[in-house]
Amino acid sequence: MGGTGCSTGQILGVFVFHLPPWNGFVPRMWNTMFYHFKTNIPHVFFKNYTFVPSRPVPSRSVPSRPVPSTYQTHPYGSIHGLPCYNQKTPTYMQGLQPSTRRYAHLVSQIITNVNIILQRAPSFNEVMLLGVWGSPFSRVEIALKLKGVKYEYVEEDLPNKTLRLRGVKAESYEEDLQNKSALLLKYNPVHKKVPVLVHNEKPIAESLVIVEYIDETWKHQGSPILPEDPYQRANARFWARFIDEKCKPGIIKAFFEKEERLKAVDEARGLLKLLENELKDNKFFGGETIGFVDIAANLIGHWLKPAQEALELGLLSKEKSPKLWDWCDEFVSVVKETLPSTDNLIGLILSRASST
Numbered sequence: 337m338g339g340t341g342c343s344t345g346q347i348l349g350v351f352v353f354h355l356p357p358w359n360g361f362v363p364r365m366w367n368t369m370f371y372h373f374k375t376n377i378p379h380v381f382f383k384n385y386t387f388v389p390s391r392p393v394p395s396r397s398v399p400s401r402p403v404p405s406t407y408q409t410h411p412y413g414s415i416h417g418l419p420c421y422n423q424k425t426p427t428y429m430q431g432l433q434p435s436t437r438r439y440a441h442l443v444s445q446i447i448t449n450v451n452i453i454l455q456r457a458p459s460f461n462e463v464m465l466l467g468v469w470g471s472p473f474s475r476v477e478i479a480l481k482l483k484g485v486k487y488e489y490v491e492e493d494l495p496n497k498t499l500r501l502r503g504v505k506a507e508s509y510e511e512d513l514q515n516k517s518a519l520l521l522k523y524n525p526v527h528k529k530v531p532v533l534v535h536n537e538k539p540i541a542e543s544l545v546i547v548e549y550i551d552e553t554w555k556h557q558g559s560p561i562l563p564e565d566p567y568q569r570a571n572a573r574f575w576a577r578f579i580d581e582k583c584k585p586g587i588i589k590a591f592f593e594k595e596e597r598l599k600a601v602d603e604a605r606g607l608l609k610l611l612e613n614e615l616k617d618n619k620f621f622g623g624e625t626i627g628f629v630d631i632a633a634n635l636i637g638h639w640l641k642p643a644q645e646a647l648e649l650g651l652l653s654k655e656k657s658p659k660l661w662d663w664c665d666e667f668v669s670v671v672k673e674t675l676p677s678t679d680n681l682i683g684l685i686l687s688r689a690s691s692t
C-alpha cells in the first residue's frame with residue numbers, strides 16, 4: 337500500500353507503450369494502467385492526496401513518558417557484555433566525520449564502561465604485599481613504587497627483629513623466619529618464603545616473577561621495567577638470574593664466611609666485575625632509566641657499600657669498578673624512599689655476622 341516502488345501496473349504500462357498504436361489492445365490497457373496508477377501511486381497524480389489505510393493499523397503501546405536518551409541502548413549494542421548507552425554528541429565531536437565520530441563515541445563508551453566496572457568492584461585493585469624488613473628481595477616494593485601502585489604492606493612478624501635492627505646478637509634471620517605466619521603459609525605453600533604479592537586474592541611468589549607481573553599488569557603506569565625488544569628482555573632476565581644465582585650467594589659468602597673469607601671476597605669481586613661490564617656506558621642497566629636488572633641488583637646498589645664498610649671488607653672499590661660504584665649512588669638516589677635506613681641495615685648485618 338502506497339509504496340513508490342515499481343508496481344505491476346507500471347511494469348505492464350512500460351510494456352504496453354511499446355505496442356503498435358492501432359492495436360485495440362492499447363485503450364483497454366490504458367484503462368487498466370490508469371486503474372493501477374490511481375490505486376497504487378495516487379500521490380503522483382493527485383496533489384494533497386492523503387493515504388487512508390484500508391485495514392486497521394495494529395495498535396502499539398506508547399510509553400507514557402519517553403525514555404531519556406541517555407538510558408536508551410545504543411545501536412552498537414553492548415561492549416564486552418555491558419550495555420552501551422546513548423550519549424549526546426559532545427560539542428568537540430560535532431565537526432568530525434561520521435566515521436571518526438562513531439569511533440570516538442565507541443572509545444568514550446569503553447571508558448564509561450571501564451569506570452562502571454571500577455566503581456562496581458571496589459576490590460578490583462586490591463594489592464597486598466607480604467614481606468619482611470631488610471629483605472634483599474624488597475625489590476618488589478621498588479617495582480610497585482616505580483609503577484605508582486597502591487598496596488598494603490603486611491610484615492612477617494619475626495620475634496628477634498628489634499634486637500637484630502640494633503645490631504644485637506640474636507637468633508639468625510633464617511631461624512626466625514621459620515615462624516611462618518598463617519597468611520604466608522596460605523599464599524606461598526610451596527616455598528613458604530616472602531615476598532608474596534596478593535592481587536585481588538591471587539598470590540604470586542618469587543620476587544623476580546612478581547616484578548615481571550607488576551610490569552605487565554600496570555603496563556600503562558610509570559615507565560616500563562622490562563624492555564620491549566625480545567632479545568633485550570631475554571638479556572635482562574639472564575642478568576637478573578645471574579645476580580640471584582651467582583652474585584647474591586657470592587656476596588653473602590664474602591660477608592659472612594669465616595674460614596675462606598679472602599677466597600670468597602676474591603670470587604665476589606670477579607662476579608661484580610662481570611656485572612660492571614654489562615653496564616657498558618649506560619647510567620643504569622636499563623639504559624637512561626631504572627629497569628629489571630637494576631631492580632634485581634638492589635642488594636648490590638643499596639647494601640654493598642654500607643655492609644662492606646661495617647664488615648671492613650673491600651669488595652667494591654671506586655678505583656677498580658668505577659661504573660658499578662657510580663651506579664650504586666644513582667640507584668639509591670632514585671629509589672631511596674623505598675629503601676630501609678642504612679643504620680638499621682648495618683645493625684642487621686652486624687647482628688648476623690656475630691651470630692655466624
Ligand SMILES: N[C@@H](CCC(=O)N[C@@H](CS)C(=O)NCC(=O)O)C(=O)O
Pocket residue numbers: 468471472473510513514528529530531541542543544
Ligand atoms: N627466591 C626467592 C627468595 C625469597 C627469600 O629467600 N626470602 C626469605 C626472606 S629474605 C625467606 O622468606 N626466607 C624464609 C625461609 O627461607 O624459610 C625470591 O626471589 O622471592
